[in-house]
Every structure is written in C-alpha cells, then in structure tokens.
Amino acid sequence: MTKRRTKNGKKKMLVKFGFLLYFVLCLFAIIWLKAAVVNIKYELGELDRMKAELVRERKMAVAQRANFYSTEKIEKVALDRLGMTLPMRENVYYVKRTMAAGPYKASLK
Amino acid sequence: MRYGLLKGRKKKSEERMLWDEDLKKSSLENSRKRAIVITTVISFGFAVILFRLVNLMIFDHAKLSGQASQQYIREKTLTPQRGVIWDRNLKEMATNIETDSLYAVPSNVRDTARLSSQIAPIIKVSSGEINSLLLKKKGKSFTWVARRMDLEDSRKLSALKSSFKDGEIGFVTEPKRYYPMKQVASHILGFANIDDKGIAGLELVYNDYLKGEVKSVPVDRDARGKSLVSDVKEAVPGNNIILTIDEGLQYIVERELTSAMQERKAKAAVAIMMNPATGEILALANRPTYDPNYPSVADGEEKRNRAITDIYEPGSTMKSILASAAVEEKAVSLNDIFDVSKGTITVGGKTIHDVHRHGVLNFQEVIKKSSNVGAVKVGMRLGAAKYYEYIRRFGFGDKTGIDFPGEAKGILRNVKNWSGTSLACLSIGQEIGMTPLQMLTAYSVIANGGVLMKPYIVSEIISPDGKSIKRNSPAEVRRVISKSTAATLRNILKTVVEEGGTAQRANVNGNLVAGKTGTAQIFDTKTGHYSKNRFVSSFVGFAPADDPRVALIVVVYEPVGETYGGLVAAPVFKNIIENTFAYLNVPMEKEENRVYLVSRSP
Numbered sequence: 001m002t003k004r005r006t007k008n009g010k011k012k013m014l015v016k017f018g019f020l021l022y023f024v025l026c027l028f029a030i031i032w033l034k035a036a037v038v039n040i041k042y043e044l045g046e047l048d049r050m051k052a053e054l055v056r057e058r059k060m061a062v063a064q065r066a067n068f069y070s071t072e073k074i075e076k077v078a079l080d081r082l083g084m085t086l087p088m089r090e091n092v093y094y095v096k097r098t099m100a101a102g103p104y105k106a107s108l109k
Numbered sequence: 110m111r112y113g114l115l116k117g118r119k120k121k122s123e124e125r126m127l128w129d130e131d132l133k134k135s136s137l138e139n140s141r142k143r144a145i146v147i148t149t150v151i152s153f154g155f156a157v158i159l160f161r162l163v164n165l166m167i168f169d170h171a172k173l174s175g176q177a178s179q180q181y182i183r184e185k186t187l188t189p190q191r192g193v194i195w196d197r198n199l200k201e202m203a204t205n206i207e208t209d210s211l212y213a214v215p216s217n218v219r220d221t222a223r224l225s226s227q228i229a230p231i232i233k234v235s236s237g238e239i240n241s242l243l244l245k246k247k248g249k250s251f252t253w254v255a256r257r258m259d260l261e262d263s264r265k266l267s268a269l270k271s272s273f274k275d276g277e278i279g280f281v282t283e284p285k286r287y288y289p290m291k292q293v294a295s296h297i298l299g300f301a302n303i304d305d306k307g308i309a310g311l312e313l314v315y316n317d318y319l320k321g322e323v324k325s326v327p328v329d330r331d332a333r334g335k336s337l338v339s340d341v342k343e344a345v346p347g348n349n350i351i352l353t354i355d356e357g358l359q360y361i362v363e364r365e366l367t368s369a370m371q372e373r374k375a376k377a378a379v380a381i382m383m384n385p386a387t388g389e390i391l392a393l394a395n396r397p398t399y400d401p402n403y404p405s406v407a408d409g410e411e412k413r414n415r416a417i418t419d420i421y422e423p424g425s426t427m428k429s430i431l432a433s434a435a436v437e438e439k440a441v442s443l444n445d446i447f448d449v450s451k452g453t454i455t456v457g458g459k460t461i462h463d464v465h466r467h468g469v470l471n472f473q474e475v476i477k478k479s480s481n482v483g484a485v486k487v488g489m490r491l492g493a494a495k496y497y498e499y500i501r502r503f504g505f506g507d508k509t510g511i512d513f514p515g516e517a518k519g520i521l522r523n524v525k526n527w528s529g530t531s532l533a534c535l536s537i538g539q540e541i542g543m544t545p546l547q548m549l550t551a552y553s554v555i556a557n558g559g560v561l562m563k564p565y566i567v568s569e570i571i572s573p574d575g576k577s578i579k580r581n582s583p584a585e586v587r588r589v590i591s592k593s594t595a596a597t598l599r600n601i602l603k604t605v606v607e608e609g610g611t612a613q614r615a616n617v618n619g620n621l622v623a624g625k626t627g628t629a630q631i632f633d634t635k636t637g638h639y640s641k642n643r644f645v646s647s648f649v650g651f652a653p654a655d656d657p658r659v660a661l662i663v664v665v666y667e668p669v670g671e672t673y674g675g676l677v678a679a680p681v682f683k684n685i686i687e688n689t690f691a692y693l694n695v696p697m698e699k700e701e702n703r704v705y706l707v708s709r710s711p
Contacts, residue, residue, distance in 0.1 A: 041329065056207040056282070060260065066201035066289035071360040089619055089687060094696040 178327075185328040188284055189321025191305050192347030194298060194312075196356040197568060203298050203312070203401075206287045209263035209280045211255040215246040217276045224277060231265045232258060254278070256303055257285045286312075288401045294359050296414040297352070297393055297513075297566060300401040308404070309412065311350065311566065314514050318570050318578070321347035348578055351569045353389035358382060361688040362392040366663075369681045370396045373668035379416045379545045380685065385553035385651055385660040387583035388562030390511070393417075418515045420542035421645050421664065424629030425479045425611075425674070427538030429602060430551060431488055432476050434499035437594045440491040443601075445472045449482040457529025461485055461537060477604040479611045479626060481537045488536030496532065497524035502589045503551040504561055505543055511564045512581070519543040538629060539639075548649055549662040555602065556623075556651040556660050559595040561586040599623050603654045615648055615679035617686050619697025623657075624650015624682065626674035631667070643667050648678035652686050658695055661685060 067073060078084040165173060194203035211232065218224055221243040222236075229236035232255040239254060246252040258266070263280065270278065286301040299310020307316035322345035362380045370378050375396075382392040395415050399407030413419065435441045452466045463482050467474075475483030488496060500506065506521030520542035522531070534540040546564060554561050563584040570579040590598075602623035606616045611626045627647040630639035647664040651657040663678040663685070671677055689695075 052282070059204070059206050062201065063204050063206050063287045063289055066204060069200060070290045070293065071357045072290070072293060072364075075360075086688075087691070089691055089697060092691065094694060 181330055182327045183330050184325050187324045187326060187344035188305070189323060189344035190284060190346040191286060191301065191321060192319040192349045192573075194319075194350045194352065196294075196352050196354050196359070198355065198357075199351070200356045201289055202294055202352065202354070202356065203286060203288050205284050207282050208257040208260070208285045209266075210253060210257055210283050211263075211266060211278060211280060213243060213252055213254050213278050214276055215243050215249050215252055217274065218243055219274070221247075224273065227269060227272070228254065228266070228278075231262050231269070233262075257283055286401075290356060290360075291400050291402065292398050293356065293363055294354060294393075295398055295401045296395045296412075296416070297354060297359075298401055300404040309514075310414070311352075311513070314512060315350055315567065315570070319347040319350065321345055346573045348573065349571050350567055351571065353384075353391065353566055353568045354393070355391050357692050358689055359392040359394065361692060362685055363394045363398075365681050365684045365688070366394050366396050368684075369663075369665060369677075373665055373670065373677055375665045375669070375677075376667035377410075377413075377415060378666065378681075379664045380662065380681070381416050381545055381549050382659050382661045382685070382689070383549055383553055383564060385556035385562070385657050388550070388553070388564045389568070389583070390564055390566045391659060393566075414513075414515070415664075415666075416545050417511065417513055418517050418544070420517050420519050420544055421647075421666075422539055422541065422629040422632065423543055423548055423647065424538040424627035424645070425481075425484075426548060426552075426625045426627035426647055426649050427535070427541065428476055428479065428484045429555065429598060429625045430500060430503050430505075431484060431491070431496065431536050432472075432601060433503075433555060433590050433594060433598050434496055435472075435487050435491045436597050437499070437590045438491060438495055440495070441472045441487055443471065443473050443597070446470070447472065447475055447480070447483040447486050449475070449480045449486075452482065454482045454485050454533070456485060456489075456533035459530040459533065461533055473601050473604060476601050476625070477607075477610045479605075484536045485533045488532050493524050493527055493532045496535065497527075499589070500535070500541070502561070502587065503554060504586065505541065505547055505551065509544075509546055509550050509564050510586075511546065512567050516546075517544050519547055538627060545647075545662050545664045548647075549660055552624075552649045552651065552662070553660045554589045555595050555598045556657040557595075558592045559588055559590040561589050599654055602650065606650070611673070611675040612648060612650075612679040612682075614675060615650065615682045615686075617652055617683055617690070620652050620686075620690060620695070621654035621698065622650055622652040622683075622686065623654035624648055624679075626679060628672060628674045644672040646672055646674040646677035648674050648682045650682060652690075653695070653698055658693065659686070659689060661689075 075086075079086075190205050193201055193205070196202050211228070213224070215221075221240050225236040225239035225243065228234075229239055234255070242252060242254070255262075266278075267280070284305060286305065288295070288298060288300070295310075297310055299312040300308055301312045302308050305320065307313040307319065312319065324344040362382055366378050366380050369375070378396040380392070380394050381390065383390055393416050395413065397411045399411040404412070432441075446469055448469050449463060450466070450468045452463045454461050461481050463480050465478070467478055467480055467483075470478060470480055470483055472483075472487065474480075475487060500521060506519055508516045508518045522540070527535075531540055550561065550564055563586050565581045565584075567579075567581055569577055569581070572578050602625060603621055604610055605612050605625055606622045607613070612624060615622055615624055615626075625648070627645075627649070629645045629647075630641070631643040631645060632638075633640045633643070645664060645666055646668055647662065649660075649662040651660040661682055663681045665677050665681070668677045
C-alpha cells in the first residue's frame with residue numbers, strides 16, 4: 001500500500017513537472033515569436049528604407065529624363081555635338097499617304 | 110502479582126501513547142494554524158498584487174498606455190508628392206525630386222568651429238556663418254543648417270558623417286519641386302516655395318489641386334530611436350495637370366524672343382501663341398526671364414508676366430478692330446476712297462500725322478499702309494458709340510478669363526467720358542490700354558471666323574490614379590463679327606505682309622500670313638506727353654492666313670535703334686512661324702511640289 005502511494009506521488013510529481021515544463025516552453029515560444037516579429041519588423045523597416053532610396057533614385061531619373069527630352073537640350077546636342085543643322089523648309093517634303101501600307105511609288109501628281 | 114505488574118506497565122504505556130497522541134494533535138493543530146496564517150498572508154499578498162494589476166491594467170490603462178506609446182511610438186509626417194505638370198504631349202514641365210536637408214543638434218556639438226569648417230566648403234556657406242548659427246542656438250536640440258541640398262553635396266556630407274560624433278548632425282529627406290525645362294515656360298509654371306506651396310503662376314492658381322494630402326502616421330521605434338515598419342506607407346499625392354502648352358513651340362518662341370532681345374537691346378519682350386479656333390494657349394514667353402528652380406535669385410522684373418499682367422498702348426494693331434467694326438456696320442466698303450494726301454488731320458484741336466505721305470488710298474490700303482489719317486477718317490464714319498461697342502465686344506476693357514493669376518483688364522474709358530480727341534486717338538490705338546493676351550484674343554476672332562474664344566492654359570486635371578477631375582474645353586464667349594466680315598478682314602490683313610505693306614518682314618516663305626504691325630509711343634507720366642524715343646513695337650497675326658493653325662503676338666518694349674513694329678517685331682513673328690510650321694509639319698502651300706501624293710504601284 002505504501003508502495004502504491006509512493007508510485008502515485010511520483011506520477012503526480014511528473015505531471016506537475018510536465019505542466020511546468022510545458023508552461024516554460026510556451027513562455028519561451030511566445031518570447032521567441034515576439035522576437036521574430038520584431039526582427040521581421042526591423043527587416044521590413046530596412047527594406048522600406050531601401051525602397052525609399054530606390055524611389056528617390058527613380059524620381060531623379062525621371063527628372064533627368066525630362067531634362068534630356070527637352071527640345072532645348074536635343075537641339076543643343078544635335079547642333080553642337082552631332083554637327084547637325086536645322087532643315088530649311090524648302091528641303092522638307094511632306095508625303096500624303098492615300099492608301100494602305102505596301103510597296104509605293106512617288107509621283108508628282 | 111506479576112500479572113498486576115504487567116498490567117500496570119501496559120497502562121503506563123497506554124497513557125504515554127495517549128499523551129503522545131495529544132502532543133501530535135496539538136502540534137498538527139499548531140501547524141494548521143500556521144498554514145492558515147501563511148496562506149492568508151500569501152493570499153493577501155496576491156490579492157494586493159491582483160488589485161494593483163487590475164488597477165494598472167483596467168483603471169489606469171488609458172493613461173499608462175498613452176505614456177508607453179509616447180516612449181516607443183513616434184508620429185511621422187508623410188509629405189505628399191506634389192502633382193506633376195505636363196505639357197500637351199505629356200512631357201514633364203514640373204516634377205518632384207527628393208533632397209536631403211542637413212540639421213544640427215547644437216546641444217550635442219562640442220566643437221562648433223571644427224564642425225563648421227568641415228561642413229562649410231560642401232554646402233558653400235562660410236564657416237563663420239555656420240559657427241555663429243550653432244553658437245546662437247547653443248543648448249537647443251534642433252536647427253537647420255542647409256535645406257534641400259544638391260544630390261552631390263548630400264553624398265559628400267553622408268560620406269563625412271562618420272567623422273562627426275553621434276547625434277551632432279543628421280539628415281531629413283524632403284521633397285523638392287524641380288523644373289526640368291529650366292527657364293522654358295517659367296512664367297506659366299511659376300514656382301513653389303521651400304515648403305512646397307505654390308507661390309506664382311500655375312503653381313499658385315492650382316495649389317489646392319497639386320498639393321496632395323499630408324498624413325501623420327504612428328511609427329514604432331526601439332530604444333535607440335530606430336524606426337520599425339509602419340502600417341501606412343504613403344501620403345495621398347497631389348493631382349496632375351496637363352497644359353495646353355506645347356514644350357517644343359514654347360522653346361521656339363523663347364529662343365526667338367531671346368535672340369530679338371539681344372539684337373534689339375530691348376527692355377522687355379513678350380510673345381504668345383494661341384490656337385485661334387479653340388483659345389488654347391500653345392506658348393507664352395516673357396523676357397527678361399528666370400529659372401524657377403532658383404526663384405530667390407531672380408528679381409521682380411524677371412518674374413513679371415507682362416503677357417497677362419501688364420498693359421500697353423497697342424498703336425496701329427488697333428486699326429484691325431476699327432476696320433472689323435466699320436465693315437460689319439457697313440460704314441465703309443473696300444473700294445471707298447480716303448484722301449490722306451495732306452498727311453495730317455486735326456480733330457478736337459489735336460493734330461494726327463501719318464508716318465509717310467500716301468496720297469489717296471482705298472479702305473484696304475489704309476490698313477495695308479497703316480495710315481493714321483485714313484484710320485481717323487474711318488473712325489469718324491463709324492462713330493464713337495459703335496466703335497466703343499465693338500471695342501467691348503472684342504473683349505477690351507474686360508479680363509479674358511484665362512485661368513491665370515493677376516490678369517489685368519486694361520484701360521478703356523466709357524464712351525460717355527470720351528473727349529473730343531478720343532475717337533481719333535482710339536482709331537489709331539491710343540487712349541486705350543490692354544494686355545498682349547487681350548490683343549491676341551481679339552485677332553483670333555478675325556482668324557476663326559468671328560467668334561471670341563476664352564483663352565485657357567490648363568487642359569485637364571487628373572487624379573493620381575488617372576481619373577479626370579476637371580477638363581477645360583474650348584469656350585465661346587460671343588460672336589463678335591460675321592463670318593464674311595472676318596473673311597474680308599483676313600484678306601485685308603494678308604496685304605499688310607505683301608509688297609507695299611508695313612510688315613513685309615513677316616512674310617513666311619511658302620505660307621500666307623495675315624497680321625498688322627503696331628508702333629506705339631510710350632506715354633511719359635513725368636512729362637505728361639508721349640515719349641519721342643521710347644516705343645512699344647508689336648506685330649500680331651495668324652498663319653496660314655486662310656486656314657489659321659496659330660495666332661501669334663510679338664511685343665518688344667523699348668527697342669534701341671529701329672522702332673517700327675514692321676522692322677522689330679515682324680521678323681520675330683516670321684522666325685517663330687517658320688519654325689512652328691516645321692515643328693508642326695505644316696506644308697508650304699505656295700509651291701505645289703511641296704506635297705507629294707504617294708500611291709501603291711500596280
């Protein structure tokens with residue numbers, strides 16, 4: 001009878017220990033999860049900063065592109081760097097297309 | 110006896126057992142009491158803790174959570190992106206870039222002289238200036254050192270940042286308005302200030318549409334103040350604007366105006382180009398000008414939009430308005446003869462001269478040769494009341510209603526207040542003040558067949574997600590003259606540019622031009638007389654004359670040397686129109702071989 005009581009006591013102790021262990025593990029799991037979330041938040045924050053930097057560079061690129069596309073810039077490059085000249089109006093021929101695309105011949109009619 | 114002894118011992122042993130049991134009982138009783146006391150104490154302790162917890166978590170929750178939030182949550186203001194301004198071909202005329210602004214924490218700076226000398230050469234400010242700023246703000250936790258630096262400067266400073274102590278300086282990224290075309294269209298666009306608020310031009314008029322919505326969002330931060338990711342990412346950006354302006358045409362106009370200014374050494378110049386059929390402003394330029402990226406270095410003269418805000422006396426360009434009224438009212442016919450051989454006419458005690466002696470002219474020649482005497486005679490046939498009515502109908506004395514700030518309505522006295530000389534003076538474009546835009550709008554009436562159109566610069570406002578918020582479309586103000594009168598006037602104005610006319614230098618090779626020159630003396634308010642050496646030279650017209658694509662006015666203020674509109678403004682008109690037609694692919698109409706018909710081979 002004493003033996004049985006001792007056995008029951010040990011069982012109860014084990015159960016108690018198990019519960020304690022489970023509680024501690026849960027506690028650690030929650031802390032680990034919290035830490036992981038914070039870590040992800042840091043990573044996202046860093047990615048956010050990188051994104052802001054890229055957006056900033058994009059804005060600069062758009063502004064530069066707009067500057068390069070300005071007629072003033074194009075004319076300057078064409079005249080000064082590429083040695084082109086503005087065409088005389090007499091030298092410009094306008095072609096009126098009257099039919100669908102295909103092999104064409106020009107006529108003076 | 111032995112039995113009796115045993116019995117006695119047994120009794121004693123029983124008594125001892127009973128006594129032991131009593132002792133055990135009393136000990137257990139004591140233990141139980143102690144346990145009760147301890148349990149009560151512990152329970153009380155827990156109850157106190159529980160009470161405190163309830164107090165903290167329920168009753169003081171709001172207060173404490175607020176205090177905690179203050180420690181780890183920071184309010185971050187998200188500055189919205191200002192709307193983009195595009196030309197009619199969706200070329201960016203005003204956009205946004207992000208720049209770094211440098212701040213210092215004076216309370217953390219120990220050696221202000223060292224810090225100043227390191228920063229000064231990069232931000233191009235004297236080290237003494239920075240040093241005195243830091244000393245002045247000593248003890249404060251924030252002061253701006255340089256706002257919206259160039260990208261290059263901020264990169265140099267970022268590289269240097271490690272050589273400063275922690276918390277001495279820092280950077281804040283701020284949006285900055287950027288005008289990629291620089292001086293081109295500066296008077297149209299205006300500019301925004303350092304806080305992204307529109308100050309002039311369209312930036313001012315459409316500020317409410319462009320500015321976007323500022324948002325303040327909570328951002329978590331750790332013990333070091335480092336930000337964690339926040340839930341709300343972006344502020345609501347501003348709406349975008351599409352203009353009627355064509356950047357290519359705008360550049361052509363600006364380029365030709367610059368060259369005219371240099372050639373004529375003029376005080377100022379204005380040119381406006383409009384689609385006469387719709388009222389769309391295609392280009393608008395003023396000289397002197399400025400770069401809206403650096404508005405603070407420009408003076409008031411450079412920022413002045415004379416095209417819309419300044420009034421001038423038009424001179425002979427007014428004769429087309431007089432002629433339109435006279436033809437419409439049938440006060441004259443094309444073959445009516447006017448004897449201007451004297452070269453002068455005296456009206457109300459004022460003598461008006463012709464620049465050249467002409468002899469006898471018909472009505473068409475009066476306009477072609479810009480005879481002042483002939484114009485006065487036409488005016489007298491029409492009469493003051495009718496002329497005033499038509500002046501008003503052409504839009505003079507009223508704002509055009511353009512979507513632009515600071516428009517002047519001009520000066521036009523009521524006919525009741527006209528003096529004996531007023532009709533004669535108004536016939537030759539004196540005693541009246543108008544903006545170049547008003548004059549161009551009036552000539553567009555002749556160009557488009559007789560309808561006064563409301564000019565406009567903004568074509569459409571679209572939301573950041575591409576939805577149309579506001580769309581401006583061509584608006585007729587009123588019919589001013591009949592189609593036939595307009596056609597007659599177009600034919601008359603064509604002759605002005607032909608041989609014998611006052612504006613032969615406006616003749617465009619390959620296309621017919623219609624227009625009128627103007628040379629007006631500037632009224633000197635000091636002497637109370639018209640100046641003999643200060644003039645406003647102008648030319649206003651449209652082309653191709655029979656099917657106008659553009660109407661254009663060129664006004665040159667106080668040119669040096671040549672002063673006649675036909676010599677100063679007409680060549681500028683010609684250059685602009687020729688380049689415009691090349692840009693718009695308008696074929697030459699005079700030579701048949703300019704247009705080739707292409708057909709498919711059999």
